Amino acid sequence: MIDHAHTLETFRMWIDGKPVDALTGATFESQNPYTGRPWAVLADGGSDDVDAAVSAARAALDGEWGSTTGFTRAALLRRVGDLITANAERLARLEVNDSGKLYREMLGQMNGLGSWFHYYAGLADKIEGRQIPSPNPNYLVYTRREPIGVIAAITPWNSPLMLLTWKLAPALAAGCSFVIKPSEHAPASTVAFAELFDQAGFPPGVINVVTGSSARTGAALAGHPGVDKVAFTGATSTGRRVALAAAENLNPVTLELGGKSPHIVFPDADLPAAANGIISGIFAATGQTCMAGSRLIVHESVHDELIRLITDRAATIKLGDPNDPDTEMGPVANAPQYEKVLHYLRTAENEGATVAYGGTAEHSLGGYFVKPTVLTGVGPESAIVREEVFGPVLSAYTFSDENEAIEFANDTPFGLAGAVWTTDVHRAHRVAAKVRAGTVWINAYRTVAPSVPFGGYGQSGIGRENGAEAIDAYTETKAVWVELSGGTRDPFVLG
Numbered sequence: 221m222i223d224h225a226h227t228l229e230t231f232r233m234w235i236d237g238k239p240v241d242a243l244t245g246a247t248f249e250s251q252n253p254y255t256g257r258p259w260a261v262l263a264d265g266g267s268d269d270v271d272a273a274v275s276a277a278r279a280a281l282d283g284e285w286g287s288t289t290g291f292t293r294a295a296l297l298r299r300v301g302d303l304i305t306a307n308a309e310r311l312a313r314l315e316v317n318d319s320g321k322l323y324r325e326m327l328g329q330m331n332g333l334g335s336w337f338h339y340y341a342g343l344a345d346k347i348e349g350r351q352i353p354s355p356n357p358n359y360l361v362y363t364r365r366e367p368i369g370v371i372a373a374i375t376p377w378n379s380p381l382m383l384l385t386w387k388l389a390p391a392l393a394a395g396c397s398f399v400i401k402p403s404e405h406a407p408a409s410t411v412a413f414a415e416l417f418d419q420a421g422f423p424p425g426v427i428n429v430v431t432g433s434s435a436r437t438g439a440a441l442a443g444h445p446g447v448d449k450v451a452f453t454g455a456t457s458t459g460r461r462v463a464l465a466a467a468e469n470l471n472p473v474t475l476e477l478g479g480k481s482p483h484i485v486f487p488d489a490d491l492p493a494a495a496n497g498i499i500s501g502i503f504a505a506t507g508q509t510c511m512a513g514s515r516l517i518v519h520e521s522v523h524d525e526l527i528r529l530i531t532d533r534a535a536t537i538k539l540g541d542p543n544d545p546d547t548e549m550g551p552v553a554n555a556p557q558y559e560k561v562l563h564y565l566r567t568a569e570n571e572g573a574t575v576a577y578g579g580t581a582e583h584s585l586g587g588y589f590v591k592p593t594v595l596t597g598v599g600p601e602s603a604i605v606r607e608e609v610f611g612p613v614l615s616a617y618t619f620s621d622e623n624e625a626i627e628f629a630n631d632t633p634f635g636l637a638g639a640v641w642t643t644d645v646h647r648a649h650r651v652a653a654k655v656r657a658g659t660v661w662i663n664a665y666r667t668v669a670p671s672v673p674f675g676g677y678g679q680s681g682i683g684r685e686n687g688a689e690a691i692d693a694y695t696e697t698k699a700v701w702v703e704l705s706g707g708t709r710d711p712f713v714l715g
């Protein structure tokens with residue numbers, strides 16, 4: 221691991237194809253959650269910097285970028301996909317320093333991001349309008365799919381580049397330009413990422429990044445009148461504020477928000493496989509993913525055996541330096557998040573939960589470590605079952621029949637993801653259809669792909685990212701009517 225005690229790496233914002241300081245000259249530091257020390261210094265951008273970035277993004281649309289064809293954009297997307305792969309190790313290191321996530325996980329993510337850009341490169345030159353039959357033979361009618369315009373992308377600290385890519389790749393294929401505001405807790409990788417688009421040949425102003433140390437920077441961007449759409453990933457409460465700010469401009473939003481995703485485990489399930497999937501859903505990434513499988517709804521007849529399998533594995537999880545290839549769980553990403561997870565552990569204790577494993581911080585390692593935690597005996601009404609912890613905390617409770625399992629699974633304001641564990645093929649599909657969530661895995665968990673839509677029901681969000689339909693989220697449809705007869709018509713009659 222690099223020791224940053226004496227040297228902080230510097231990251232400037234990226235506006236109009238250039239690295240720039242904040243107009244005020246202000247800076248802030250980003251902390252490494254493993255060492256607990258600052259490791260980077262960044263420009264502390266404010267609303268004036270947001271104005272400059274939005275102007276650059278608009279100018280790009282009005283200039284060269286606005287007249288590119290899908291064929292040109294496809295070539296650029298392919299090139300940037302390759303550059304991301306070539307720079308995967310450096311990008312992964314930056315994300316690890318900022319968020320404390322495992323190097324091996326982040327390297328895997330960075331190596332996968334290129335495939336998102338390649339997938340949408342394949343779609344960029346196939347964004348087609350339609351020729352539509354008109355009831356009046358004197359008209360030729362067709363539609364054009366045009367870029368929505370300037371996109372404000374506001375991203376969180378967990379997997380900043382992957383969650384940004386889910387917005388960028390389809391929107392660039394569609395021809396949009398961007399102002400990106402990464403989280404103050406993990407901003408560095410986004411600035412390094414933006415430079416790769418410049419190297420790939422994207423014109424200046426297509427990608428702009430404003431960093432800032434407070435929620436004010438994001439708020440200035442979400443409500444900016446020069447923006448045409450807001451794409452956000454983060455907490456449900458913040459998503460609501462972002463949507464309200466966007467509504468002031470009547471701007472559309474894509475919101476990827478929180479979750480409280482259930483695993484439903486039936487008595488006929490392959491229990492070791494289920495235990496492994498449940499571990500991956502809640503302890504990988506230290507539970508800090510929107511799709512964390514944080515509720516375990518297990519049939520009463522297999523509860524004890526499954527909990528034993530999960531706790532046995534939890535006890536062997538190796539906590540430690542996120543850069544060490546043997547480490548399985550890193551620290552929680554930042555001080556507020558650490559306090560939040562510990563608060564929920566105290567709440568669960570007060571609610572009468574039984575700690576089957578973990579339940580406390582791990583002080584021996586320094587940094588913000590929390591033990592992988594398995595809670596049993598919680599009621600469906602308890603806060604630990606209803607609220608998003610965003611940490612390595614699994615809450616287990618039992619059901620007695622299929623209908624009750626579905627009822628428990630859907631008894632949540634969220635609806636991002638879930639899993640059904642069973643070897644009965646009829647039941648697998650029957651239950652998957654009834655779980656109100658944007659993604660349901662059957663005998664699996666935590667897989668995503670550029671070609672597969674991802675997003676939430678209810679308070680887990682609005683819209684879908686990924687998949688071919690993500691292009692629709694970044695295009696406007698324009699209908700063009702062409703008069704063919706050359707004659708005149710009654711000006712006072714519609715049609």
Ligand code: NDP
Binds near residue numbers: 433456462
């Ligand atoms: P937030 O949802 O507050 O932050 C996400 C992004 O929104 C960041 O870039 C943040 O900037 C920005 N932001 C904050 N306030 C505003 C605002 N009013 N208008 C526009 N943008 C804003 O997440 P936090 O980092 O504060 O984490 C809080 C909780 O959110 C976590 O404990 C977790 O439960 C949940 N969360 C969920 C995620 C998910 O994927 N579902 C991802 C991250 C967090 P800045 O950081 O500079 O304030």
